[in-house]
Amino acid sequence: MPVPQSVLNAYNHVEPLLKQIQEYVRSTLRVYCDRSGYLFFDRVKGVDSLSEKLEGGRVKKWSDLDDLYACTIVVPTATHEAAVIRKLDACFQRTAIRSRGTAKKAPEVFRFDTTRYYGRLLETAALERAAGISHLTFEVQIATAFEYAWSTVTHDLVYKGDRVDWKKQRLAAQLKAAVEQIEMIIGAFDQVSIAVPESEWPEIACKDSIVEAFQELIADGAISSSLTPASWRRFADNVFALISSYTSNPHARVAATNDLIAEFSRYWRQSDAPPNPESGSLFQMVVGHVGRAGTVGSLDKYVIVNSVEMRDLYGVEECKQEFLFDISQQSDPDLAHAAEE
Structure with a gap:
């Protein structure tokens, strides 16, 4: 113009x-x-x-x-x-x-x-x-x-x-x-969420029970607070995904969640429980528990990111479904070798 x-x-x-x-x-x-x-x-x-x-x-x-x-x-x-x-x-x-x-x-x-x-x-x-x-x-x-x-x-x-x-x-x-x-x-x-009518949904209830149980373990000192996850929501999602991997029937997952929480809590609350690892993550701790013989779960169908911590701290020696670092193998052989170690 x-x-x-x-x-x-x-x-x-x-x-x-x-x-x-x-x-x-x-x-x-x-x-x-x-x-x-x-x-x-x-x-x-x-x-x-x-x-x-x-x-x-x-x-x-x-x-x-x-x-x-x-x-x-x-x-x-x-x-x-x-x-x-x-x-x-x-x-x-x-x-x-x-x-x-x-x-x-x-x-x-x-x-x-x-x-x-x-x-x-x-x-x-x-x-x-x-x-x-x-x-x-x-x-x-x-x-x-x-x-x-x-x-x-x-x-x-x-x-x-x-x-x-x-x-x-x-x-x-x-x-x-x-x-x-x-x-x-x-x-x-x-404040507004309080007024929202709630519909029962088993998956949400399961994830909330996971968060509540593990927060209590940390509050009671059974689990080190250093393992507190950055996101409780993501932690609950991951634990529920692990439970779902060995519980094919969706209607059985509520019971499976309760069984894993109860078993994990008993183990780490007992007087002769081993010391908590000071590194790794709380989810790795759950994976390590499920991977032990005689527990309620199984790692056979769950994709696990293997690491030194997973092996040395949490006792997971073998992963049937191991996450593959294929990008690093294509772009940097040295990086791939480091990941294997």
Whole structure:
């Protein structure tokens, strides 16, 4: 689109500064976002978009522009927002913030309401760069995953069409209402889950009993706390998969689970139980128990990742279904040899 020369001149003057701001902010925040598991996106506003914004008549002077450079940090839920703001305050000079929920809106209105942080480079960073850069304000949006998905999907569908469509705007608002409801449920997940009607499902009950039993063994000191799994959910899934491998009848798995828990608990609670291994994993400990002669289970059909710990600490000498490190054998014979050892 044709851009007024006055706008083009002003934009050309600040564009090099905006690119310096982008480089600094990006290098400052991207590592933080990668480490924290957040998504990071940024952009320098193009001159066409800027010209259209100025034509809207809502900006009175050039110094009021606060999003010539803008970035978005996407967090899982709104509970992460406070930590992000602390990070921003530590890295930049805050000029303003518009928190979610502070904008006045009627109860039946649903629209963009993401937290926006406005800042400038700290004096120490500005002094190392071109003159005038310290006066430019940039925007950091802190959006939840659902908010970002809504704004990204609906923006092009609604605002980049050739017509002003009431139905599309209405649908976008309805989707925003759904996003707000999802956010509310996630924010109060534990409390809301209490109200969910529960249907009995044997597999879930089995896995919960596995977690409860092994947590009690650790709490009572029968099992070393150093073997606490990183994820109890994954541990329960793996133990149940092991039980399923030697219990083909799904209706018999509840009893099989109870039998394994009872047998394992008796063994490690007895006064003459051997010392707990200090390395390996709790699941390897279960595999080692099932692999002993005379126990209720069997390892014949379960794929086992063999290791020195499995052999020396948990007594599993032979694996009928052993995990094969075939990729390492193809790419690095030395690595394959190390895995065998």
